[in-house]
Amino acid sequence: MERGTQLYWPPELRRYGLPGYALDLPGHGKSGGRGLQSISAYARLCWSGLNLECTAYLAGHSMGSAIALLSP
Numbered sequence: 001m002e003r004g005t006q007l008y009w010p011p012e013l014r015r016y017g018l019p020g021y022a023l024d025l026p027g028h029g030k031s032g033g034r035g036l037q038s039i040s041a042y043a044r045l046c047w048s049g050l051n052l053e054c055t056a057y058l059a060g061h062s063m064g065s066a067i068a069l070l071s072p
Contacts, residue, residue: 018057025063039063043070 013020027035036042058068
């Protein structure tokens with residue numbers, strides 16, 4: 001089964017003229033390592049390194065959308 005990667009997003013971000021981040025989650029794409037055990041664990045990991053001081057719009061596909069819904 002092919003898993004989604006960060007390479008899916010750059011064309012969409014450019015189309016809408018938005019700056020953004022696209023990432024490969026642990027166990028997906030080129031990130032290596034093992035996947036995490038829960039959606040909430042992925043959400044904590046995604047937000048732990050970001051210090052956003054602006055409005056942010058989150059988007060995701062499949063599991064990424066569940067992660068975006070759990071954002072703070």
